Amino acid sequence: MDPILWFGWFRADIIAEYAMMFWHGLQITILVTLICITQGTALGLAIGLARLADARHSPARQICRYLLRWPSTVYVSFFRGTPLFVQILLIHFAVLPLFINPADGLIISGETARSLKQNYGALLSGILALTLNSGAYISEIFRAGIQSIDRGQIEASRSLGLSFWRTMYHVVLPQAFRRMLPPLGNNAIALLKDSSLISAIGLAELAYTARTVAGAYSRYWEPYLTISFMYWILTLGLAWAVKRLEARYGRGDTR
Amino acid sequence: MDEVIRVEGLTKNFGDLRVLRGIDCTVSASEVVCVIGPSGSGKSTFLRCLNGLEEASGGRVLVHGTSVHDNHTDIDTLRSEIGMVFQRFNLFPHKTVLENITLAPTKVRGVSPAEAKQRAHDLLVKVGLLDKIDAYPNQLSGGQQQRVAIARALAMQPAIMLFDEPTSALDPEMVGEVLNVMQTLAEEGMTMVVVTHEMGFARRVAHRVLFMDEGMLVEEGSPEAVFDTPREERTRRFLANVL
Ligand SMILES: Nc1ncnc2c1ncn2[C@@H]1O[C@H](COP(=O)(O)OP(=O)(O)OP(=O)(O)O)[C@@H](O)[C@H]1O
Ligand SMILES: [Mg+2]
Numbered sequence: 001m002d003p004i005l006w007f008g009w010f011r012a013d014i015i016a017e018y019a020m021m022f023w024h025g026l027q028i029t030i031l032v033t034l035i036c037i038t039q040g041t042a043l044g045l046a047i048g049l050a051r052l053a054d055a056r057h058s059p060a061r062q063i064c065r066y067l068l069r070w071p072s073t074v075y076v077s078f079f080r081g082t083p084l085f086v087q088i089l090l091i092h093f094a095v096l097p098l099f100i101n102p103a104d105g106l107i108i109s110g111e112t113a114r115s116l117k118q119n120y121g122a123l124l125s126g127i128l129a130l131t132l133n134s135g136a137y138i139s140e141i142f143r144a145g146i147q148s149i150d151r152g153q154i155e156a157s158r159s160l161g162l163s164f165w166r167t168m169y170h171v172v173l174p175q176a177f178r179r180m181l182p183p184l185g186n187n188a189i190a191l192l193k194d195s196s197l198i199s200a201i202g203l204a205e206l207a208y209t210a211r212t213v214a215g216a217y218s219r220y221w222e223p224y225l226t227i228s229f230m231y232w233i234l235t236l237g238l239a240w241a242v243k244r245l246e247a248r249y250g251r252g253d254t255r
Numbered sequence: 256m257d258e259v260i261r262v263e264g265l266t267k268n269f270g271d272l273r274v275l276r277g278i279d280c281t282v283s284a285s286e287v288v289c290v291i292g293p294s295g296s297g298k299s300t301f302l303r304c305l306n307g308l309e310e311a312s313g314g315r316v317l318v319h320g321t322s323v324h325d326n327h328t329d330i331d332t333l334r335s336e337i338g339m340v341f342q343r344f345n346l347f348p349h350k351t352v353l354e355n356i357t358l359a360p361t362k363v364r365g366v367s368p369a370e371a372k373q374r375a376h377d378l379l380v381k382v383g384l385l386d387k388i389d390a391y392p393n394q395l396s397g398g399q400q401q402r403v404a405i406a407r408a409l410a411m412q413p414a415i416m417l418f419d420e421p422t423s424a425l426d427p428e429m430v431g432e433v434l435n436v437m438q439t440l441a442e443e444g445m446t447m448v449v450v451t452h453e454m455g456f457a458r459r460v461a462h463r464v465l466f467m468d469e470g471m472l473v474e475e476g477s478p479e480a481v482f483d484t485p486r487e488e489r490t491r492r493f494l495a496n497v498l
Contacts, residue, residue, distance in 0.1 A: 158308065159337070161334040162363060163331050
């Protein structure tokens with residue numbers, strides 16, 4: 001392809017040549033982000049509840065303390081207290097081979113393990129690391145959200161005969177969710193951007209694509225500016241979606 | 256008379272603070288009992304022990320012969336028999352009036368949505384708020400919210416209603432509308448335990464008045480006996496302050 005120059009310096013032909021690759025990278029980025037948002041939210045809810053678990057009588061009291069509150073606190077502390085980049089490397093090069101390994105994988109071994117690692121290793125590690133990491137942050141959002149609900153709400157619900165879980169589901173979580181939407185939105189945006197770190201272990205998402213293209217032509221403005229705009233549009237889209245959700249779940253708001 | 260609630264030697268401590276110091280009393284079916292006493296005397300705590308919102312430190316509470324604080328008691332089923340109305344209404348702000356009222360009957364009792372809605376409809380007529388059926392709580396005045404809260408509790412068709420200062424958070428002009436609903440309820444034969452500072456209401460509606468001070472039942476009797484010829488010095492002092 002002949003060089004196409006925009007504004008006298010931007011080699012648009014490079015982007016055109018690699019359009020398919022950018023498109024695939026974009027799909028991987030979106031896929032990873034969506035999976036991690038979903039799983040991270042579920043994990044965050046579970047961890048957040050575990051951090052709040054308490055009971056009046058033993059042995060439930062001790063179970064809550066030693067099997068739920070302590071482990072979840074350590075978990076959150078670790079994943080918030082270490083760099084995501086290091087977590088990705090740790091999981092990809094140390095943890096995953098422990099479980100999926102041609103020689104002696106704890107879950108999968110042999111030929112399946114080899115091809116799985118080859119084709120999906122980076123994707124698996126990346127999703128796992130990002131999910132575990134965002135789960136830790138989201139659990140704090142859930143914890144704060146649940147704790148912000150007036151005790152009177154829980155008492156009113158329980159006094160009507162609703163069980164603890166029904167109270168959580170029908171009364172506490174819907175109200176907490178509304179308050180959690182802005183921080184959850186911020187978290188989703190951070191997650192989208194952080195997914196670029198997974199390029200370090202060779203997952204062909206947007207950042208990796210840009211690096212490949214940059215390497216092929218020794219041109220840096222074009223690929224990195226391109227993916228910057230793509231990330232930007234994605235984050236704007238996410239922010240817009242969160243706004244919509246806020247409006248939808250804002251009914252009956254006391255402001 | 257049928258005994259609905261029996262309280263035996265009920266004590267409650269918050270840490271070192273002894274809030275209830277051995278309470279004995281019974282409430283019969285269709286009886287309206289008003290609990291009065293100075294602030295901090297343990298009235299709310301007492302009421303909250305009756306439906307297990309508060310754990311007891313000692314003694315026991317029997318409702319229809321079932322021990323409230325026994326670990327083996329199905330507390331949710333027991334609570335669905337006991338309506339409770341709070342000082343601060345505690346309506347669910349994310350649900351409409353209708354949804355507030357139908358939530359528990361459909362989820363706890365398995366009442367069909369259509370029937371629950373019919374029931375909510377009837378109750379809203381009763382408390383005079385049918386036109387607010389689709390409103391959210393923040394669109395209602397305090398008095399209206401409290402009447403919805405009463406309807407919400409009644410939707411479970413409870414055998415007992417507990418009221419914890421239901422009019423204390425209301426502007427004076429709204430107190431009457433809530434007390435009227437409660438009076439109607441009393442006249443229909445509902446068993447009620449009402450913590451209140453509304454002495455006029457207690458005198459008019461209560462069958463029996465309990466005076467609490469420092470975690471003890473100091474005096475009890477008919478409204479006339481307690482208000483007009485109190486036996487205890489502490490009761491006299493309290494009444495002199497509030498009347
Ligand atoms: N959860 C709690 N933890 C610690 N202390 C408490 C708790 N709940 C109540 N108390 C204390 O117990 C005492 C009795 O409280 P309670 O609310 O039962 O009083 P009350 O008679 O209802 O007062 P009021 O008329 O002001 O509502 C008070 O000294 C209060 O500070
Ligand atoms: Mg009180």
